[in-house]
Amino acid sequence: MTxxxxxxxxxxxxxxxxxxxxxxxxxxxxxxxxxxxxxxxxRSRYGAENEIKAHIERKTGDIKLYRVLEVVEHxxxxxxxxxxxxxxxxxxxxxxxxxxxxxxxxxxxGRVAAQTAKQVIVQKVRDAERERQYKEYQDRIGEIINGxxxxxxxxxxxxxxxxxxxxxxxxxxxxxxxxxxxxxIRAYIMDVRQExxxxxxxxxxS
Numbered sequence: 001m002t003x004x005x006x007x008x009x010x011x012x013x014x015x016x017x018x019x020x021x022x023x024x025x026x027x028x029x030x031x032x033x034x035x036x037x038x039x040x041x042x043r044s045r046y047g048a049e050n051e052i053k054a055h056i057e058r059k060t061g062d063i064k065l066y067r068v069l070e071v072v073e074h075x076x077x078x079x080x081x082x083x084x085x086x087x088x089x090x091x092x093x094x095x096x097x098x099x100x101x102x103x104x105x106x107x108x109x110g111r112v113a114a115q116t117a118k119q120v121i122v123q124k125v126r127d128a129e130r131e132r133q134y135k136e137y138q139d140r141i142g143e144i145i146n147g148x149x150x151x152x153x154x155x156x157x158x159x160x161x162x163x164x165x166x167x168x169x170x171x172x173x174x175x176x177x178x179x180x181x182x183x184x185i186r187a188y189i190m191d192v193r194q195e196x197x198x199x200x201x202x203x204x205x206s
Contacts, residue, residue: 013061019121025128031056033124038063045107049079053101066101133164134194141189149183159185 016034020027038054042065046052051068070080071087071094087094090102147159147166155170157179168179168187179185 011061012056012063013058019125023125023129025125025132029124029128030121031058033121036124037119037121038065042104042107046104047079049077051080052104063106065104065106067104069100069102071096071098071100130194134192136163137189137192141192144186144188146184146186149179149181149185151181152179159187 012034016027016030019025019030035054035056038056039052042052042054043050046067053066053068055064055066056062057064068080069082069087071084072081073084073096075081075083082100084094084096087098087100090100091098094100145161147161150158150160150165152158155173157168157173159166159168166187166189172190173179
């Protein structure tokens with residue numbers, strides 16, 4: 001049993017390494033996504049009312065689970081609060097307002113957690129890629145770039161510009177010009193927004 005757990009821990013770190021390399025993002029972002037997924041799975045096991053934090057040891061892959069409790073004068077929510085008297089049993093010198101970490105026993109997260117982890121990682125990767133693309137293009141407004149038409153949607157043209165996608169809106173097209181998938185074009189960057197593809201205008205195509 002110990003060998004299997006050890007293998008799973010090693011595999012966890014290997015997966016994080018592989019995803020980080022494939023998507024060209026920081027490995028720490030992937031590990032944080034895994035921690036978030038583990039937290040969600042743990043809440044489904046211990047109760048959604050609990051404030052649960054997960055930590056993956058970066059060198060060994062060990063997973064630690066904690067229930068976060070706030071020290072209060074009068075307890076209203078036993079899932080997230082505890083009295084000063086009880087807090088002193090966990091931490092000598094605790095005071096009102098302290099946040100204490102009550103370690104929880106490890107659990108087998110199973111398929112549900114694995115699926116949740118996948119979903120969280122996919123979203124984190126998308127967010128990281130969007131942030132990276134935004135930083136790459138935010139200072140390039142007015143610059144002429146090359147691209148390839150990827151698809152046409154409702155008259156708007158989606159352009160592959162290498163590490164990102166851009167959009168040429170229908171009202172910014174050259175009159176009577178029609179573009180098809182695979183066409184190579186040159187355009188200048190009019191605007192860059194974090195939540196949308198870069199906005200291009202086409203002065204000419206080739």
